[in-house]
Amino acid sequence: MKRILVDATQCAGCRVCELACSYSHEGLFSPSLSRVDVVKEDKYGLDYPVYCRQCDECPPADACPVGALSKGDYGATVLDAEACINCGICADVCTYNAVKLDEASRPLICDLCGGDPVCVKKCPTNALTYEESVQVTDRPEGVFRELRERWGIDA
Amino acid sequence: MPELGGYTGKVLRIDLTKGVSKVTELERVLARAFLGGRGFNAKRLYDEIPPGTDPLGPENNLYFATGPLVGTSFPTASRFNISAKSPQTGILGDTNAGGHFASEMKYAGYDQIVLEGRSGKPVYVHVSDDNVEFRDASHLVGRGVYETDEIIKSDLGDRRVQTAIIGPAAENGVKFAGIFANLMRAAARTGMGSVMASKGVKALVVRGTGSVSVAKPGMFEGLVEEIEDQIRGHEQYWGRRRMGTTRILLMANEAGFLPTRHYNAGTFEHAAEVSGERLAEEFNVKGRGCFACTIPCSRFYVVKSGEHAGLYGEGPEYESQGSFTSRMGNRSLETALKANDLCNRLGLDILTTAESISWVMELHERGMLTSEEVDGLDLSWGNGETILALIGKIARREGFGDLLADGTRVSAERLGRGMDLTMQVKGLDIIMADPRGLKGFGLGYAVASRGGDHLRSEPFLELADDPAIGERMFGVPDATMRLAYRGKGKLVSYFEDWNAVIDALEPCKNIMQNMEILTFDLASKVIEATTGLQMTPAEVRGVGERIINVERAFNVREGIRRKDDTLPRRFREEPLTEGASKGTVFELEPMIDEYYGERGWDLETGIPTAETLRRLGLDRASADLSKI
Numbered sequence: 001m002k003r004i005l006v007d008a009t010q011c012a013g014c015r016v017c018e019l020a021c022s023y024s025h026e027g028l029f030s031p032s033l034s035r036v037d038v039v040k041e042d043k044y045g046l047d048y049p050v051y052c053r054q055c056d057e058c059p060p061a062d063a064c065p066v067g068a069l070s071k072g073d074y075g076a077t078v079l080d081a082e083a084c085i086n087c088g089i090c091a092d093v094c095t096y097n098a099v100k101l102d103e104a105s106r107p108l109i110c111d112l113c114g115g116d117p118v119c120v121k122k123c124p125t126n127a128l129t130y131e132e133s134v135q136v137t138d139r140p141e142g143v144f145r146e147l148r149e150r151w152g153i154d155a
Numbered sequence: 156m157p158e159l160g161g162y163t164g165k166v167l168r169i170d171l172t173k174g175v176s177k178v179t180e181l182e183r184v185l186a187r188a189f190l191g192g193r194g195f196n197a198k199r200l201y202d203e204i205p206p207g208t209d210p211l212g213p214e215n216n217l218y219f220a221t222g223p224l225v226g227t228s229f230p231t232a233s234r235f236n237i238s239a240k241s242p243q244t245g246i247l248g249d250t251n252a253g254g255h256f257a258s259e260m261k262y263a264g265y266d267q268i269v270l271e272g273r274s275g276k277p278v279y280v281h282v283s284d285d286n287v288e289f290r291d292a293s294h295l296v297g298r299g300v301y302e303t304d305e306i307i308k309s310d311l312g313d314r315r316v317q318t319a320i321i322g323p324a325a326e327n328g329v330k331f332a333g334i335f336a337n338l339m340r341a342a343a344r345t346g347m348g349s350v351m352a353s354k355g356v357k358a359l360v361v362r363g364t365g366s367v368s369v370a371k372p373g374m375f376e377g378l379v380e381e382i383e384d385q386i387r388g389h390e391q392y393w394g395r396r397r398m399g400t401t402r403i404l405l406m407a408n409e410a411g412f413l414p415t416r417h418y419n420a421g422t423f424e425h426a427a428e429v430s431g432e433r434l435a436e437e438f439n440v441k442g443r444g445c446f447a448c449t450i451p452c453s454r455f456y457v458v459k460s461g462e463h464a465g466l467y468g469e470g471p472e473y474e475s476q477g478s479f480t481s482r483m484g485n486r487s488l489e490t491a492l493k494a495n496d497l498c499n500r501l502g503l504d505i506l507t508t509a510e511s512i513s514w515v516m517e518l519h520e521r522g523m524l525t526s527e528e529v530d531g532l533d534l535s536w537g538n539g540e541t542i543l544a545l546i547g548k549i550a551r552r553e554g555f556g557d558l559l560a561d562g563t564r565v566s567a568e569r570l571g572r573g574m575d576l577t578m579q580v581k582g583l584d585i586i587m588a589d590p591r592g593l594k595g596f597g598l599g600y601a602v603a604s605r606g607g608d609h610l611r612s613e614p615f616l617e618l619a620d621d622p623a624i625g626e627r628m629f630g631v632p633d634a635t636m637r638l639a640y641r642g643k644g645k646l647v648s649y650f651e652d653w654n655a656v657i658d659a660l661e662p663c664k665n666i667m668q669n670m671e672i673l674t675f676d677l678a679s680k681v682i683e684a685t686t687g688l689q690m691t692p693a694e695v696r697g698v699g700e701r702i703i704n705v706e707r708a709f710n711v712r713e714g715i716r717r718k719d720d721t722l723p724r725r726f727r728e729e730p731l732t733e734g735a736s737k738g739t740v741f742e743l744e745p746m747i748d749e750y751y752g753e754r755g756w757d758l759e760t761g762i763p764t765a766e767t768l769r770r771l772g773l774d775r776a777s778a779d780l781s782k783i
Contacts, residue, residue: 012444012451015255019228019447022366029227030262030366042338043301045441045455045469103364122228124387124449125442151440151457153467 001075003133004051004110004117008143010127013040013047017119017128021110024118033102035110036119039140044148048140049119049128052077052098052110055135060090060099060107069107076112096139160370161223161685162186167265169280169287171354172213172272176287181266187688188772190659191222193249194702195267196238200247201705201776206712210242210346211353213273219260219319219359220268222661223686225446226261226367227375230382231663233257233446235342237319242353243330243346243507243562244582244606246710250333250347251610253445253663254340259317262363274355279307281316283362292357297323299500300335307360316362322502324550325352329560331507334359335499339469340445343504345583345605346562370687378684382672386450389670396442399452400473400665401431407477410618410637411734412592415481416536417517418578418725421589422734425486429476433488443469450666456492463489471495471505477587478509483516484536494542501550510577510584511559511566512545518573530554575724580607581715590726592736593617595634595643595650598746601720602647604706614643614650615669640742644749652699659702701771704763707756708776711783717761720747 018034026033038049054075061069061077066085072078086105100108110117112130120128148154162181169176189198196218208214217239224232235257241248260268263284270280277292290310295303300322308314317336325332325348333343334351342348351359369375386392394402407413408426415423427433438458444451458466471479471492479491498505518524519534526534530548532541532555548556559566564582567574578585583606590597599612616624622632625642629635629649634642650668656678657664667673673681675692683689690698707715721727726741751758755767768777 009441012442012448012453014444014448014451015446016228016449023228026366027372028366028368030364031258032262032364033366042469043305044467045443047443124444125451147441151467152459153457153465 001054001132002115002130003054003075003136004112004120005129005131005133005136006049006051006138007127007129008046008048008147010125011038011047011049012125012127013038014124016122016124017049020118020122024113032100033108035100035108037097037100041144044144044153046144046147048143050096050098050140053096053136055095059093059095060109063089063093065089069109072111074112074115077109078111079107079109081106159183159186159223159686159688160368161227162191163261163264163266163365163367165265166267166269167282167287168269168271170271171274171278171289171356174274174289186223186686188698188701190656190682190698191266192220192234192661193236193238193251193655193658194698195220195659196236196249197247197702197706197709199267199269200238200240201709204240208240210240210245210248210350213354215240215350215353217270217347217350217354218267219270220266221257221260222659224660224662224681225257227369227685228379228447229662229681229685230379230386230447230449231445231666232661233448234661234663235260236658236661237334237342237347239347239350241345241347241605242349246581246606246713246715247604247706248345248347248350249605250342250344251658252334252336252340252342254317254337255446256317256319256336256340256361257661258446259361259363261367262365263361264363264365268359270351270354270356270359273353277355277357279358279360280356281311281360281362284364295357297326299323300502301338301500303358304338307358311360313362316360318358318360320358320502321348321351321356322500322550324502325349327550327552327560328352329503329549329552330565331504331562332502333504335502339499341499341505344506344608346504348502369685371684374680374684378677378681382677383449385672386666386670391670392450395450395452395665397435398431399454401434401471401476403431403473404477404481405430405432407588408481409735410592411731411736412589413477413481414587414589416484417482417513417576418589419517420733421592421731421736423481426481428486429480429488429491431473431476434476438488438492445663448663452665458489458492461489463493466493466496468492468496468499474587475505475509478505478513479542482509482587483513483542485539485542486537487539490539490542494546497543497546501546503546503550506586507562507584508546508549510579511549511563512542514563514566514573514577515545515555515559517576523572524570528555578607578723580722581719583607585723589731589736590722590741591731591739592734593637594640594741594746595637595646597722597726597741598643598647598750599650601722601743601747602750604703604710610664611654612647612650613654613664613668614646617646638736638739640746642749643746644751644753647750648753651703652696655699655702656695659698697771701773703754704768704771705773705776707763708768708773708780711762711780715761717747717751717759720761
């Protein structure tokens with residue numbers, strides 16, 4: 001399965017991905033409506049965009065009380081907006097904090113833009129790629145710790 | 156004002172004296188005449204801060220404004236201006252920074268935020284969309300920028316807030332303290348942090364969940380793609396990605412305008428050791444960028460060995476790198492990194508700090524100041540311990556640092572020596588380019604509305620040394636020859652207008668101006684696509700001219716005249732004796748004459764004529780200045 005992969009050593013934290021995502025999905029420039037969320041630690045120069053990992057086992061889909069989440073094309077988790085009751089359980093149970101809620105508690109989950117993710121196309125540093133991969137289990141905290149160890153700072 | 160794209164249409168006014176805030180509508184006429192950012196701030200300063208106002212009194216206002224492009228995907232649109240009457244210079248105070256603060260301010264719903272009055276106790280102001288909260292900051296008093304940022308984020312339980320913070324230097328009454336966003340995005344010129352401290356405000360914190368939309372999406376998308384391609388295909392692309400502005404140092408050295416040992420020379424024998432190239436090869440570990448940037452040029456570095464092993468941070472930019480090395484004769488890049496880091500944490504402007512130290516070292520070299528007078532420090536050029544010690548002393552106003560804490564002009568007055576050797580204009584210390592090797596830059600320092608500064612004009616075209624460009628653009632071949640002086644009035648007024656427009660729209664000037672991307676022609680289209688406002692390229696330039704003139708009117712009202720548009724004596728009288736810029740001095744008077752002619756300012760006084768101000772629609776300024 002193809003997945004969006006992050007190279008944290010290349011991510012500059014510019015958040016162009018967030019802008020591309022919110023604009024293509026909502027027609028608005030608004031990071032809070034983006035399906036990707038760049039976690040940052042300015043002190044250590046660290047940036048990590050968090051995406052839906054297309055997990056084989058998807059806790060949000062399992063936990064959804066109305067079955068509004070299912071696996072769709074390309075392995076993306078797809079929302080049935082009509083069925084959704086905006087309860088927010090999906091955001092609570094997602095292991096990777098990859099489900100965001102908008103102001104009306106509508107879940108925002110990466111849909112891979114129909115197999116051609118706009119964030120990957122727009123990423124100015126090629127920190128994002130879309131390629132065949134096993135499931136990624138990295139978390140920002142772990143990646144950050146590893147980079148700090150590599151650089152020898154406050155590790 | 157919902158009909159305009161790009162803008163949020165709202166101004167937030169925060170009254171610290173009463174602990175209340177109110178939202179006012181952004182006037183459409185203001186948007187059209189001043190566009191945003193620096194333009195909004197300059198106009199309000201002129202209208203709201205009368206001459207004679209105490210810069211550190213409650214009646215001075217502190218204005219934060221961003222531009223219509225910010226919050227959209229327009230490449231590099233991330234910046235904001237902070238303005239007030241300056242405690243360092245006594246005239247227009249204004250400073251600009253990037254990072255992620257400005258976009259957050261837009262998403263919170265504001266084009267401009269104004270801090271008014273003075274809080275009776277230390278506070279930080281938390282603006283979260285429509286909510287404005289005055290929070291106790293007594294536990295933050297005296298704390299550094301990094302620590303303060305961490306405590307605020309943990310107090311609020313929100314790591315996504317964006318902070319603009321002052322450090323202990325501002326709280327201790329240093330007059331050139333800055334305001335810091337994303338820890339090291341320094342809005343540090345002209346003492347705006349000192350003004351924030353005078354208001355009892357430790358930090359302005361913003362968080363926004365809103366959105367920004369544009370007036371003509373199809374047109375906007377096309378322009379953004381065109382600009383993204385221009386950036387990526389530009390010959391400077393990889394140099395900037397790798398080194399940011401530190402790429403300049405070796406070029407400046409080669410051209411002989413790298414200020415060395417306090418402008419006594421234009422080349423530094425250790426330039427390679429302190430170069431951007433060395434920084435990239437030995438220290439940088441990762442690139443970083445401001446919001447919406449498609450050419451991220453910031454660099455995160457780690458010092459791996461030696462005395463400062465374990466030091467890390469973002470930057471430095473050329474001005475800091477050069478100021479803490481060649482300017483003071485220091486060949487240790489690590490010491491410069493440490494100095495830059497200290498200034499960020501303590502909340503100091505690096506340029507005035509470094510100029511103060513370099514000035515002290517020259518006074519010592521000339522036998523005008525003894526080590527005993529300066530707390531027993533070794534004042535020989537480039538002494539690392541002294542450099543770092545003086546930074547701390549300035550920030551704490553301790554020992555000799557107290558004398559340096561008001562800026563070099565006041566330092567020389569208090570010391571009663573060395574005024575001629577302060578490298579400042581109107582109280583603001585000049586940057587890392589010797590004006591004898593860059594005449595247009597020099598004219599820019601002499602006339603800049605915030606004092607000795609290059610970012611008001613930065614006429615980089617003269618670096619090309621190509622007379623054909625001068626002939627084509629200004630009808631004067633010398634205009635783009637760096638050592639010539641003719642045509643510089645035309646060159647500088649053009650670039651001042653251009654930079655004012657960019658400071659109003661608030662993308663990155665390094666990219667949009669230095670890389671010749673956002674021309675008046677393209678800006679006209681970008682403004683239409685983003686806001687819906689239709690302006691010809693000439694009208695866009697007119698906005699720049701209007702901003703320059705309202706700023707000049709503010710300064711004239713505070714007493715600025717032709718005599719103040721000058722450069723330190725050394726540049727006017729002593730030629731450089733080595734390097735590729737040797738043998739010439741700065742021909743001030745003919746350049747000022749030509750510049751005033753271009754501007755429509757009175758040749759004798761430097762005051763904008765009534766006709767000039769009326770042509771720009773600045774009727775109130777015209778009436779005010781006619782009484783002078």
